[in-house]
Amino acid sequence: MLIKMLTGNQAAAFAAMNSMVRFVAAYPITPATPVIETISKLVEEGIMEAKFVPVESEHSAMAACIGASAAGLRTFTATSSHGLAYMHEMLHWAVNARTPVVMVVANRAIGPGWNIWSDLSDSLSQRDTGWLQFYCSSVQEIYDTIAMSYRVAEDVMVPAMVCYDGFVLSHTSVPVEITPLEGFINEYQPKWRISIEKPLTHGNILPPDAYISLRKAIHKAHRKALELIPEIEEEFFDHTGRSTPMLYETYRFEDAEEVLVAVGAVASEARIAVDILRSAGVKVGLLRLKSFRPFPSQIRRTLGDRKVTVIDRDFIPGVGGIVYQEISNLVQSDSMILGVGGADVTAEMIAEAFTKLVEV
Amino acid sequence: MIEPEYFLPGSAACHGCPAAMCLRVILRALEGKAVVVVPASCSSVITGVYPHSALNVPVFNSAFAASAAVATGIRAGLDFYGEEGEVVVWAGDGGTYDIGLQSLSGAAERGEDILYICYNNEMYSNTGVQRSGATPYGAWTTTTVGGKREHRKDVAEILMAHNVPYIATASAGFLNDLYNKVRKAREIEGFRYIEILAPCPPGWRFPMDKTVEMGRLAVETGMWILYEVVEGKMRFTGLSKVIAEGKRKMKDIKEYLKLQGRFSHLSEEDIREIERYRDRRWEFLKRRANEL
Amino acid sequence: MEIRIHGRGGQGVVTMSKIIAEAANLEGYFSQSMPFYGAERRGAPVVSFTRISEDPIYRTSQVYYPDILIVLDPILINFPEVFSGLGESSIAVLNSGSSADVAKKVVFVDATRIAIEHGLVVAGMPVPNVPMLGALLSSEIPISYKTMLEVVQKHFGADERIVSSFNEGYKGARRKTCRFTKMHFGHKGVMECEIPISTPSKGVAGRTGLWRVVKPVVDSERCNGCMSCWLHCPEGVIVETEEGIEIDYAYCKGCMICSSVCPKNAIKHESEMGVVQHAH
Numbered sequence: 051m052l053i054k055m056l057t058g059n060q061a062a063a064f065a066a067m068n069s070m071v072r073f074v075a076a077y078p079i080t081p082a083t084p085v086i087e088t089i090s091k092l093v094e095e096g097i098m099e100a101k102f103v104p105v106e107s108e109h110s111a112m113a114a115c116i117g118a119s120a121a122g123l124r125t126f127t128a129t130s131s132h133g134l135a136y137m138h139e140m141l142h143w144a145v146n147a148r149t150p151v152v153m154v155v156a157n158r159a160i161g162p163g164w165n166i167w168s169d170l171s172d173s174l175s176q177r178d179t180g181w182l183q184f185y186c187s188s189v190q191e192i193y194d195t196i197a198m199s200y201r202v203a204e205d206v207m208v209p210a211m212v213c214y215d216g217f218v219l220s221h222t223s224v225p226v227e228i229t230p231l232e233g234f235i236n237e238y239q240p241k242w243r244i245s246i247e248k249p250l251t252h253g254n255i256l257p258p259d260a261y262i263s264l265r266k267a268i269h270k271a272h273r274k275a276l277e278l279i280p281e282i283e284e285e286f287f288d289h290t291g292r293s294t295p296m297l298y299e300t301y302r303f304e305d306a307e308e309v310l311v312a313v314g315a316v317a318s319e320a321r322i323a324v325d326i327l328r329s330a331g332v333k334v335g336l337l338r339l340k341s342f343r344p345f346p347s348q349i350r351r352t353l354g355d356r357k358v359t360v361i362d363r364d365f366i367p368g369v370g371g372i373v374y375q376e377i378s379n380l381v382q383s384d385s386m387i388l389g390v391g392g393a394d395v396t397a398e399m400i401a402e403a404f405t406k407l408v409e410v
Numbered sequence: 411m412i413e414p415e416y417f418l419p420g421s422a423a424c425h426g427c428p429a430a431m432c433l434r435v436i437l438r439a440l441e442g443k444a445v446v447v448v449p450a451s452c453s454s455v456i457t458g459v460y461p462h463s464a465l466n467v468p469v470f471n472s473a474f475a476a477s478a479a480v481a482t483g484i485r486a487g488l489d490f491y492g493e494e495g496e497v498v499v500w501a502g503d504g505g506t507y508d509i510g511l512q513s514l515s516g517a518a519e520r521g522e523d524i525l526y527i528c529y530n531n532e533m534y535s536n537t538g539v540q541r542s543g544a545t546p547y548g549a550w551t552t553t554t555v556g557g558k559r560e561h562r563k564d565v566a567e568i569l570m571a572h573n574v575p576y577i578a579t580a581s582a583g584f585l586n587d588l589y590n591k592v593r594k595a596r597e598i599e600g601f602r603y604i605e606i607l608a609p610c611p612p613g614w615r616f617p618m619d620k621t622v623e624m625g626r627l628a629v630e631t632g633m634w635i636l637y638e639v640v641e642g643k644m645r646f647t648g649l650s651k652v653i654a655e656g657k658r659k660m661k662d663i664k665e666y667l668k669l670q671g672r673f674s675h676l677s678e679e680d681i682r683e684i685e686r687y688r689d690r691r692w693e694f695l696k697r698r699a700n701e702l
Numbered sequence: 703m704e705i706r707i708h709g710r711g712g713q714g715v716v717t718m719s720k721i722i723a724e725a726a727n728l729e730g731y732f733s734q735s736m737p738f739y740g741a742e743r744r745g746a747p748v749v750s751f752t753r754i755s756e757d758p759i760y761r762t763s764q765v766y767y768p769d770i771l772i773v774l775d776p777i778l779i780n781f782p783e784v785f786s787g788l789g790e791s792s793i794a795v796l797n798s799g800s801s802a803d804v805a806k807k808v809v810f811v812d813a814t815r816i817a818i819e820h821g822l823v824v825a826g827m828p829v830p831n832v833p834m835l836g837a838l839l840s841s842e843i844p845i846s847y848k849t850m851l852e853v854v855q856k857h858f859g860a861d862e863r864i865v866s867s868f869n870e871g872y873k874g875a876r877r878k879t880c881r882f883t884k885m886h887f888g889h890k891g892v893m894e895c896e897i898p899i900s901t902p903s904k905g906v907a908g909r910t911g912l913w914r915v916v917k918p919v920v921d922s923e924r925c926n927g928c929m930s931c932w933l934h935c936p937e938g939v940i941v942e943t944e945e946g947i948e949i950d951y952a953y954c955k956g957c958m959i960c961s962s963v964c965p966k967n968a969i970k971h972e973s974e975m976g977v978v979q980h981a982h
Binding site for chain 1: 892893894895896897898899900901902
């Protein structure tokens, strides 16, 4: 087993390489920059067989990825915060174009004032573009999730975002199993691609009935992804021996009367908070939501009639927490906003906030 | 003599449309061996409505600002699969001069192997005639109702500063010249830029049978200058060469302006200002041609 | 009262719709003018809807059962679907020199001829909306001559050509009772789309030959086969055959560029509408 000390960003780059990515177009932005620096170097040294295009903006990064994906290449890019916001138009484009681009987002707050630290509002606020979105809680998970995302995205022809907290995960080094992926993922076989030989026009005017048909097809693709993901998780386990959840996972859940729901790095920290609360006699469990899109609405059954508190590392004026908003569509729940703008979140803070919330 | 057609009859183009006319010539010059990237523009409408298309070549529609970047990705795909043929961006002056300038500049600087062709009708015609960075001084548009107060910029000259291997200007009035320039560009690798003056009958307000005549008058009056820059070496071509060599005098610009409704309100001073601008551009380009 | 106007880009459909709504408002009615924007180019079919009511108008949808149907383009009269939704009491107002059995009550006037005679031509296309607004007064529209003319002048200015073409449309309009059979149109099939990919086809904008106002006709005596017409044709409808130059009239839009670039003056202008055209 190949184990290397890698940051989250480096793990992302290695995952792209081992997933047989053939095209990367990217523009640097803190804290995602090291992903593309690593890829640029791997390509330069001939270790990664891909074309790396240092474009002049994130808008162009996604545009180039869409073009390359439509032309039959497995594509990858990385961005963050303002870069993701600048891509917004092309995020929509990638969805309707049915180009299964995979992108990592090192989550970061959006300015002004400038704030380079972790905050999930950049990617969460892109939820309605139709991208699949997976939120990682560890560096190893970044590696694994990218590989599985290609399998899902390419099967259902919808692009996927793999998100992880900026600095907290992007710049933290841990030993990572960079398992070769051949066998689990093979050279991209596009269901359709641009070819000089085929005079097809992609994306011309779409009348209303065809437009709604396309939107329905993408909606169905999200549903299909929900069914497909457990099979892909299983295959991934067979290939790597690692059980990496893609939809959601629970912790100390069976006898729990109350539940914390969290995403990203905070969800990892929340495990400790659960332990702390448990030792204080609180019957609390954790549901870590990994897949925000497709949204696994089956968690309604999992949550049952437990009292639910949602932790958000995002704060949307006029709304509050985005994850809270989604969960409270399913079950009555409380909201807790922690770690916005990069504030550090400790298990003790979570436990304390939870206790206060319960008291209120 | 007659090659197959790749622009199919019955398109949604207006009567006398220069974009349809020139694209038809270009696709013949490329023998249909091209993927055409079309940003938001009249051409994204001209090609028609799903599930049909007027173009008998592969086409990829792109967001307005993104065509040169989309083309970058497609080029990489064709190279990967070993497919030979051009990736052609077919953009208007809105997608080239204004909203798409950043991605165009990026792709040019990176030396992407793309043939970028701008059909410049000197305004945003698709949205119904608004000013663009290519709209000439004095011209009426719906956002310059009293006539534009600024001169146009010149993207071909901006591309000169990018040191790309091939730049050419062309006009809907000289289609054989356009054909030849596309054939020439095809033989060159790297980023190539061709800009065509595309007189638009409804936008410029002239009768629909005068598209070619207007394209010729623009060159005859020196308002549009035909040239080529090959590996940094600039030379005038066609009628502009004859004018540059002093073998023919430029026609009075009024002959060009008076046929267009968009210039009908111009004062004598406006016309002199346009003339001064024309003369400055000639001086600049002549110096440029002599330098090398 | 619901009105539907059919025409082509460049014929002033949307302006006409707006003028009717504005005039109705001056007459004390609530009114609404609602263009349907396809991605039309000049020459392509355009539809606009006008509603006039004594009560506030809450509908924001299109007009399917018009009380008055106006057809600005003579060619469109040949398309049955243009007349969809007409009932026993509906009136059709046609830009045509003659009547047609499209509704029980038909008003008609040759507005194209009037437009050309008064120089109401933009970029080579006659704009018949002003004479048609004059003709519309012979329908059951609750707008007076005075009010309609006032709004027309507000939009186009008090130019003599405008006033006299309006008057000519008003006076020249004929009303006739016709044979009418209500038509039924089945639902179109639903168009599926999983990936937005289209295939090449002729006539993506329909039979664009119907856009023609003037027809180019080759004089083979004069033609020297230089193929300048073929080179410059924006649509690619000109081909060289053993017999000489042939034009595909199914798709030729009649822009007449072929004629203007012909060094031998061998392509003549022939009217499609029985109207005399100025020679090349």
